[in-house]
Structures are given as C-alpha cells and as structure tokens.
Amino acid sequence: MTLFAWIVFFAAAILEVGGDAVIRRGLRGGIVWFIVLGFVTLGCYGVVVNTVKWDFSRLLGVYVAVFAVVSVLTGRLVFKEAVPPSTWIGLAIIVVGGAVIQVGHG
Numbered sequence: 605m606t607l608f609a610w611i612v613f614f615a616a617a618i619l620e621v622g623g624d625a626v627i628r629r630g631l632r633g634g635i636v637w638f639i640v641l642g643f644v645t646l647g648c649y650g651v652v653v654n655t656v657k658w659d660f661s662r663l664l665g666v667y668v669a670v671f672a673v674v675s676v677l678t679g680r681l682v683f684k685e686a687v688p689p690s691t692w693i694g695l696a697i698i699v700v701g702g703a704v705i706q707v708g709h710g
Contacts, residue, residue: 605666605706609656613667617674619649625678662709669702 623645630638656663676695679685 609658609666610670612652612656613670614674616649616653616667617671619645619652620671621675621678623649625682658709662705665705666702669699672698 623642625642626638626645627642630636630640630642653663653667658666672695676687676691680687
C-alpha cells in the first residue's frame with residue numbers, strides 16, 4: 605500500500621469518526637448545528653476516501669481496518685471508554701481481514 609493511501613485512509617477515518625462524534629454530541633445535547641456540522645464532515649470523508657483509485661470492494665475492505673483502529677483508539681483515548689478484551693480481539697481480526705484483502709489484490 606502506498607504512503608498516499610495510508611495518509612488518505614487515516615484522514616478519512618479521522619473525518620468519519622469525528623463526524624460521527626459531532627453528530628452524537630449534537631443529538632445528545634440537542635444542538636442542531638452540531639448535527640449539520642457532522643453531516644458536512646461525513647460528506648468530506650466520502651470525498652477523501654474515494655481519492656484512492658482502487659476498485660470499490662478493495663478500497664472499503666482495506667479502509668474498514670484503518671477505520672476500526674481509529675474508532676477504537678478514539679473511544680479509548682478521547683472518550684476515556686474502557687475497551688474490553690473482546691473488542692481488542694475483534695479489532696485484530698478486522699485488521700487481519702484488511703491485510704488479506706490488500707495482499708489478495710497484490
């Protein structure tokens with residue numbers, strides 16, 4: 605995988621996790637403009653992730669692994685949530701799956 609793809613996937617994951625977090629905050633706090641900002645952020649994620657010129661199944665198959673890592677780490681580090689061992693195991697399975705998709709397109 606190229607450096608460009610890694611950068612795009614991490615940027616897209618940050619946009620996707622951030623957009624979802626902003627919508628969550630807006631829904632729980634009744635702040636409509638947070639919800640709108642979250643929608644815009646999620647739209648930006650869609651544009652960014654699709655700048656990698658791969659077929660759709662490979663693109664999202666590999667991206668999901670990056671997204672999963674960023675999501676779990678955000679929950680743990682930003683929201684201070686306890687992450688159970690089953691989540692870490694599941695995350696490892698997802699990352700292995702992403703690697704299989706990537707290598708299979710070698």
